[in-house]
Amino acid sequence: MSTPNASGWKPGTPVTAHNAMSGPDTATGNRALMLEEPLLFEIGHVETTGVDLPEPQGDANRLGGFDRTAPIGLPGLSEPETVRHYTRLSRQNYAIDLGLFPLGSCTMKHNPRLNEKVARMPGFADVHPLQPVDTVRGALEVINELAFWLLDLTGMHGVAMSPKAGAHGELCGILCIRAALEARGDAREVILVPESAHGTNPATAAFAGYKVEDIPATPEGRVDLEALKARLGPDVAGVMITNPNTCGLFERDMKAISDAVHAAGGFVYCDGANFNAIVGKVRPGDLGVDAMHINLHKTFSTPHGGGGPGSGPVVLSEALSPYGPLPFTARTEDGVVHLVEEENADEFEHTEAFGRMTAFHGQMGMFTRALAYMLSHGADGLKQVAEDAVLNANYILRSLEDVLDAPFGPSGPCMHEALFSDKGFAEDVSTLDLAKALIDEGYHPMTMYFPLVVHGAMLVEPTETESKAALDQFIMALRSVAERAKTGDEALKSAPHYAPRRRLDETQAARKPVLAWNDPDMA
Numbered sequence: 062m063s064t065p066n067a068s069g070w071k072p073g074t075p076v077t078a079h080n081a082m083s084g085p086d087t088a089t090g091n092r093a094l095m096l097e098e099p100l101l102f103e104i105g106h107v108e109t110t111g112v113d114l115p116e117p118q119g120d121a122n123r124l125g126g127f128d129r130t131a132p133i134g135l136p137g138l139s140e141p142e143t144v145r146h147y148t149r150l151s152r153q154n155y156a157i158d159l160g161l162f163p164l165g166s167c168t169m170k171h172n173p174r175l176n177e178k179v180a181r182m183p184g185f186a187d188v189h190p191l192q193p194v195d196t197v198r199g200a201l202e203v204i205n206e207l208a209f210w211l212l213d214l215t216g217m218h219g220v221a222m223s224p225k226a227g228a229h230g231e232l233c234g235i236l237c238i239r240a241a242l243e244a245r246g247d248a249r250e251v252i253l254v255p256e257s258a259h260g261t262n263p264a265t266a267a268f269a270g271y272k273v274e275d276i277p278a279t280p281e282g283r284v285d286l287e288a289l290k291a292r293l294g295p296d297v298a299g300v301m302i303t304n305p306n307t308c309g310l311f312e313r314d315m316k317a318i319s320d321a322v323h324a325a326g327g328f329v330y331c332d333g334a335n336f337n338a339i340v341g342k343v344r345p346g347d348l349g350v351d352a353m354h355i356n357l358h359k360t361f362s363t364p365h366g367g368g369g370p371g372s373g374p375v376v377l378s379e380a381l382s383p384y385g386p387l388p389f390t391a392r393t394e395d396g397v398v399h400l401v402e403e404e405n406a407d408e409f410e411h412t413e414a415f416g417r418m419t420a421f422h423g424q425m426g427m428f429t430r431a432l433a434y435m436l437s438h439g440a441d442g443l444k445q446v447a448e449d450a451v452l453n454a455n456y457i458l459r460s461l462e463d464v465l466d467a468p469f470g471p472s473g474p475c476m477h478e479a480l481f482s483d484k485g486f487a488e489d490v491s492t493l494d495l496a497k498a499l500i501d502e503g504y505h506p507m508t509m510y511f512p513l514v515v516h517g518a519m520l521v522e523p524t525e526t527e528s529k530a531a532l533d534q535f536i537m538a539l540r541s542v543a544e545r546a547k548t549g550d551e552a553l554k555s556a557p558h559y560a561p562r563r564r565l566d567e568t569q570a571a572r573k574p575v576l577a578w579n580d581p582d583m584a
Contacts, residue, residue, distance in 0.1 A: 098146060101136045105136025162505050164508050166259065168337055168358065169505075170525070179429055188200050190422070203429055216346030216347050219377040221386050224373040226372070230355070230374065232265050233375045239269060252274075252299055254274070254302075255277075274292065278514055284306075293322065293325035297322075300329055303331070304345075309475040310472055310475060315331075320349060331353040333345065341440060457521055465543050466483075468482050495519070499542055504535060507519050
C-alpha cells in the first residue's frame with residue numbers, strides 16, 4: 062500500500078510493465094494520438110492552394126525592380142492540411158491550460174476567461190490606434206482607470222502606460238532618471254545593480270549609456286546595505302534593485318537603501334516584476350522608490366509569452382513624474398479623459414517629457430484584461446493574491462528542502478518563489494538533467510541556472526492559482542526526480558524519453574543552428 066510522502070501527496074502504483082511510448086514501431090510513425098507531423102515544405106506542393114484567386118488584371122506593375130516572376134518556393138496547402146498541421150503542433154506544446162508552470166520569476170499563471178471575454182467586447186477588440194480621439198473615449202477611460210489602480214496600489218505619483226514589456230519599462234524608468242539628472246545639470250554616469258537583481262537590470266542601464274557596477278549580496282541572499290552605502294558618491298545616478306529579489310526574498314532594508322541613495326543625490330529604480338508577491342500588502346512608494354515597472358502578465362494575469370503582446374507600465378515618484386514619456390491620459394475638471402500628446406502638453410503642464418517609448422499609447426488588449434482582473438478581485442482580493450502566492454511558494458520550499466538543497470531556506474519565509482541548488486546531486490548529474498526528466502513527468506521545467514549567485518540554481522514559482530492538490534502532485538514528481546539525481550540515475554542523462562523529440566545537442570544547436578529548410582532534391 063502506498064504511503065503519503067512528506068508533502069502529503071499519495072502516489073499511485075507505478076506502471077512498469079508497459080508504457081504508451083514504448084512498444085513496436087508503427088508504419089506511420091504515429092503513436093496513437095501523438096501524431097508525427099512532417100514539415101510544411103514536406104506536406105505542401107507549389108501547385109496546391111487553399112483559396113481560389115481571380116486571374117490578375119493586366120494593369121501596370123507597381124513593384125518596380127522588385128517584380129518577381131519566378132516561383133518563390135513556398136509550399137501550397139489546402140485548408141484542412143493547414144488546420145491539421147498547426148493543431149497537431151499545438152498539441153505538442155505545454156500550456157497553462159494543461160498544467161502547472163513552475164517558471165520562477167516569469168509567473169505563468171491562469172488567465173481568467175472573464176478577462177478574455179471582456180477584451181473581446183466590441184469597442185475594445187476592434188479599437189484602432191489611428192482612430193480619432195473622440196471615437197475612443199471609452200478606451201481612454203479604461204486606460205485612465207487602470208492607471209488610477211496602479212497608482213493607488215503602488216503609492217506613486219505618476220504612471221507611464223505606453224511601455225510594451227518589463228525590460229521596455231526598465232528603460233523608460235532609467236530614461237526618466239537621466240532626464241531628471243540632466244535637468245539639474247548633473248552628469249552622473251554609474252548605476253549600481255545588486256547581484257540579486259534581474260538580469261535585464263544591468264543590460265538596461267548599459268543600453269541607456271551608464272556604467273554598471275555590482276553590489277554584493279549578504280550570505281542570506283539580500284543586498285549588502287553597508288557595501289551599497291560605501292559605494293555611493295557624486296558619480297552614482299541611482300540603483301536598480303529587484304524587490305522581492307531573484308532569490309525569492311523581500312529586501313527588508315529597502316527603505317534604508319532608498320534613504321541612502323537619495324541622500325547621495327541618486328534615484329531608486331525598483332524592478333517590479335515580482336510585485337505579485339506584495340500587491341495589496343506593500344506600497345513601493347512608501348519605501349522610497351522613484352520608478353518601478355509592473356509586468357501586467359505577472360501580477361494582473363494578462364497573457365504571457367510568445368514575444369508579446371506585453372505591457373509594462375512604469376509608476377513614477379513626484380520627483381520623476383515631470384519627465385515621464387508622452388502620451389498619457391489625464392482627466393480634467395469637467396470629467397473628460399484626454400490623451401496628452403506633444404500638441405497639448407503645454408496645456409497640461411507636461412513640457413519636460415523625455416520623449417516617447419512607442420508610437421501609440423500601449424497595448425489595449427492587455428489594459429482591458431488587467432483592469433477586468435482588478436475589478437473582479439477588488440482591493441481585498443488582490444491582497445489575497447499576494448498572500449496565496451507566498452503561501453504556495455513556501456509550501457513548495459518546505460516540502461522539498463529535505464531532498465533538495467535550499468540555500469536561502471534559513472533566511473526566513475520566501476516570497477513568490479522557492480530557490481534550490483544542485484548541491485547533493487551525483488557528480489555527473491546536472492540541473493539540466495533534472496529539468497529534462499521533469500518533462501517526462503509531464504511538467505514544464507522550472508527556471509534553471511538563475512540567479513547566478515546560486516550554483517545549479519532551480520527557481521520554482523507555483524503562483525497563487527494552483528490548488529494544494531496540484532502542488533502536491535508537482536512536489537511528488539520533483540521529489541522523485543531529485544532522488545534519482547542524488548543517486549546518479551544514468552537514465553537522467555538521456556531524458557526526456559517520452560517527449561515528442563529527444564534531447565538536442567544543445568552546444569551544437571547554439572553554435573550551428575539549422576534555421577532554414579533546404580529541398581533535399583536541390584542539394
